[in-house]
Amino acid sequence: MSEQACDVVVIGAGPAGMRAAVTAANEGLSVTLIDEQTEAGGQIYRAVARVARTRPADLTLLGPEYAAGGDIVLELDAADITVLHGHTVWQISQDGTVWCSDGTKAKSITARFVIMASGAQERPVPVPGWTLPGVMTAGAAQILLKSAAMVPDGPVALYGSGPLLLLVADQLLSAGADIRVVAETTTFKDYLNAAPHLLGALPASKYLKKGIALRRHLKAAGVPIIKAPNGVSIEGTERATGLRIIGKHGQTFEAETILLQQGVVPNTQASWQLRLDHAWHAAQHYWYPTTDRFGATSLANVFIAGDGAGIFGAEAAAAAGALAGLGVAHAAGNISAAARDQKALPFIALHKKAAAIRPLLDHLFPPPAHILVPDDATIICRCEEITAGQVRDAAKLGAPGPNQLKAFLRAGMGPCQGRMCGLSVVEIMARAHGKSPAEIGAYRIRPPLKPLSLAELAAMDDDTPTP
Amino acid sequence: MMHRRNTAGERVTINIDGKNVEAVVGESVAAAVLAAGAGATRTTPVSGAPRAPYCMMGVCFECLMDIDGIPNRQACMVSVTPGMKIKRQAGARTVGGAS
């Protein structure tokens, strides 16, 4: 007998997962929400309830978009949902059995439907020196600010492109950090490529205005915003000491903390493990599982909501969560197609409005070539310390794709299970073989979705059913 | 590496590599380690290079630490608790003693 059975398991308590769980529960389905974190909110609304409770003044620093996440957490708290915090999902079977662990004991939950809302991760930014202590993602710095009110000591440099880069720079500046430089990879050509999408972005013009305001604020505070179209290298031996801009007039900026940002990409570990249909996003160079507007995937009992199905941002993710909740409610027979479609209307409109900015952002902030296909000496697999050059050599020696590379080099075989090198490996091998990423394919993802101790596995009850 | 601009919330004492430090309830172990100025959280099993938290959201596995006697835990995914004992990891620290 299974430890638990329910109508729907929702994985991930970010905006999409919380809203999906609440919507499904409101339609009369029994819902279990599983989240790896100890508190609801995902990464975008990380710790929002605790911040509101213990240091409400920080809500001003982190902005109204962040504070708005508190409302969804309240909705979640009010709904009749079983929430399992601190639980890591390590396998999803095609029949809807979800295998998770609380860190001491593995268990399974059987569900008629699974809604995956595993969100996004920041695109890894392989530049020379990026494995040094002191280098982290811009999102990591923001998580420290949200969840622990922490600000980097000493000089800070930021590098990359995209909305999060400027937002984090500005938030850290307001929080008292010593920002020495923001180095952007965006080129004139990117502006030209993005221009045709400007008109379409107007419904989401508030994002544009915000971007302009951030830039103005940083400049007014004397933070240099410079161009780094050829990339950067990070100086230091035991830890980062500076950011060097590559190019004719390349300067080096002293920095103890270096924050990297090249956009975010869907977290596809679970969707690959389920062998769902995926497509390649040509402008942003990432994989996404293909879904319909309700999040239905190529498996009838599996839905995906939010950035895990393509990057559209937090507001769109919340709307997508509601749509997935409605989609599952219909698939479960709780509401008619007509009722689903009627209830979906406001969320479709919300999603459309929030997503309108994306084509512009996607073309304005593409990951640059030196990040997609780094120099030979740059490490791309952090776990096994494998360089881009080694991947090229293995391709020359006959490794046809990412899955053979594992056997050649152990790339993707370390604890991160390919999360950090997966996209780099696809790009490098595609170039090496003169093929498209879609032809090259992705790492096959196997259980456990995250490393799991023998003790946790061994503690699983014998009577858990074999699906 | 990091400092707290606001220490509102309940304090706890944790131990990092034998040294007692204060942390705030709700913080992750990785955050507390960064605030303690500890620098690297581990060295790699391949070359012994120092590593520190990179993503803070459970993706990069750079913050693997020995927490309360259990090695290879993601410090960014574990919240501090009173009396928690945290150790930096050198290389492939997994098998506990019996070898």
Add this chain to the structure above:
Amino acid sequence: MSARHTEIAIIGGGLQGLSTALHLAQRGRRVLVIEAHHPGRFASGVNAGGVRRLGRDPAEIPLAMAASEMWHSIEDLVDDDCGFRAVGQLKIAEDDDDLRKLEARATMVRDLGYDHEEIIDQKQMRALAPGVHARAVGGLWCAGDGSADPMRTVQAFYRKVQKLGVDFNLGHGVSAIARTGTGWQLSIGDAQITSDIVINCAGAWGNKIAAMIGEEVPLETHALTMMVSERTPHFIDPVCGLASRKLSFKQTPEGTLLIGGAHLGYADRDAGVAEPDPIKMAISAKTVTEVFPHLTNVRIARAWAGLEGMTPDRLPIISPSKVDGSFFHAFGFSAHGFQLSPVVGRIMASLICDGTSNLPLHPFRIERFSDDKN
């Protein structure tokens, strides 16, 4: 439409097919290997890499002994050591009943005239397998056995046969086989290939190929669950198994622990899919942590399953076809063909070039399945 012609077509680019190609090419024959995916895509590339004589069915011992010699000089054969390490294989007796069982096995093997398997006492066993639980009393030990790196082995064989001039047709499987006046015509995608001789090395798909020429072979597809851990400090050299419980266990040179034990996962041969079963992963974890209690905090980084073609008697088919003398089979290795692969190629080359082999092949003839019915 003219068909491409080759002297010998080998169906299947796994290790048996590659080894057969290698030995035939060394003997000057013109060979084409037809592989539906890429070399070593299934069992050959993802098995546990056990180079084992220990515990072999008596019928397989002569082949395993010959293969063992070849493994010890594998570099001479394929210009690469294939990651082979002669660390020995050990079967652990967890109690006295186990030990008696192993002693009986050792006696049986000795009576057959072999001395590669020897009983060792508790102290010797514990020296070889430090950390094993205190109740274990001894073991059956085979020095000279060991393990190799399966994908590296596949690549080494693949490179070597390419160097020897073997042709490859990758990406499409054989969909039909027809007898022609002088040989065979194979349909591969839209193309046709004619060949004087055909060798079926199609592994888990071997019975599908055999059926194309009207030979029925009972073959089940199994997915065998394996797990590998994160890197851990080195603590053990030999490949370990248990006398009574399902476990195969080794530590790789990188420090990862490879844990198997023939636990079945989900197999879908037509889709080319094999998936581990989480329940079996838990059983494996329980067994490992009972045998090596100090490993409880080791983390599993990855589990997978390999597709294996299993015969009813768990012995391979190494045999000329019973319907036609120019068609041969080498498949159905039932999850223990890796060690045998160097010698299987040599045997197939002998069968084709000399019409005979100096190794006893009677137990592996294809007729045994129809014999049984009579």
